[in-house]
Amino acid sequence: MTDLRFDGRVAVVTGAAQGLGRSYALELAARGAKVxxxxxxxxDGGTTGEAEGPEGxxxxxxxxxxxxxxxxxxxSTQEGAQALVEGALDRFGRVDIVVNNAGILRDKSFKNMSVADWDAVIGVHLRGTFLVSQAVFGHFREHGYGxxxxxxxxxxxxxxxxxxNYAAAKMGIVGLTKALAIEGAKYDVAVNAIAPLAYTRMTEDLFPPAAAAKLGPExxxxxxxxLAHEDxxxxxxVYSVGGGRIARVFVAEGPGVVLPDATPEDIGxxxxxxxxxxxxxxPRNLAEQTQVILNEVM
Structure with a gap:
């Protein structure tokens, strides 16, 4: 395969000051994208702390x-997501790629988790992914590519x-990804998700230092x-990725059984x-999954 280039393309990468997002931004730019x-x-993705911002x-x-x-x-705010996309359009005239990477952690056992912990994580991960994607989706449809x-x-x-909180947000993103892929298909808007395992600022407390070399963002x-390329x-x-290993992750349905007049005892x-x-x-969508059931019970 020839080198994958992004000349003329514009990419928006969220959470891109460090770690995974930084690596994505640098590589897309190195391949010709405006980022x-x-x-x-x-x-942790907040407004304070020792980490540098995107300027670096x-x-x-x-x-x-x-x-x-x-x-x-x-x-995580509608105004912020809209301003991000509008700023990209004002500066570069188009957006072709969005990498929704921004995230925070508020880990606690479920018994001890506060509503604020829940809302903060859902807000950045799931709501943020929705808001940025929605802000750019009309532009993608209009131009027939994204x-x-x-x-x-x-x-x-x-x-x-x-x-x-984190698990709920991240599984919600899987559902959002699949729904957007269906809605974007006829406009050449492709939507996929990755499940990365990497040694970053958010995960450095979870892995031994030796993991940094094996599980780097690169x-x-x-x-x-x-996934961001037109080819x-x-x-x-959804793809699992980390340490050089890549695998497709999929939701599947087993063969099941047909019990038209089942009692709880029959189920047992x-x-x-x-x-x-x-x-x-x-199944590729709800209709296919429903048809599988109808074919067996009708």
Whole structure:
């Protein structure tokens, strides 16, 4: 395959001052994209802390001969998300790619989690992904092209202790990704999600220092670049990625059983078959899943 280039393309990357987002922004810029680098700054994505803001990434891109713009709007607010996209359009005249990467953590056991902890995480991850995507979606439709790369997590896909807020937000992003892929299909708007495992400012307390070399953001970035490129055929998909390993993650339905007049006792008697995993099907949308059921019970 020839080198994947983004000459003439404009990319918006949220949460891009450090870690994964920074790596995405730098690589997209190195391949010719004009990049809007969005970040509030702060270690956990807040407005305070020792971490640098997006200006440092912009300086690096420009120092390497690229084109970039810093943005510090809060993507968890409608005004912030709209201003981010409008600013990109005002500066560059178009947006072709959005990488929804901004995120924070407020980990606590469910018993101890406050409503504020819940709302903060849902706000940045799920609401922020929705708001930025919605702000740009009309532009994508009008121009007949767009690429959105969302960020889910193994915590959302498979669960994790102490992260009920984060897991709920991240699984919500999977549903949003699949719905947007369906709505964007006829406009050449592809929407996919990644579930990254990486050593970053948000996860450095979870991994030993030795993991930094094996799980660096640069091990995730190639997949994001591929999903953001016009040649990538995928849409509505989720991929696990980390340390150089990439795998498709999918929601499947087992063969099930048909019990037209089932009692609770019948369900208990057939429980092993109800829980069978193979042969499974992977419906592409609600209609396909519904048709599978109708074919068996009608």
């Amino acid at each position: 809007v680098v969005n970040d509030l700054g702060g270690r 990434v912009v300086e690096q891109i420009e120092g390497d001969g690229g084109v970039a713009e810093a943005d510090t709007h809060d993507v 690429r959105i790369v969302n960020t889910t997590s193994p915590s959302g896909l498979f669960g994790n202790f102490g992260q009920s 091990k995730v970035t190639p997949l994001v670049v591929w 990538c055929p995928a849409t509505g998909e 008697d057939n429980w092993p078959d109800i829980n069978a995993e193979r042969p499974y099907v992977i």
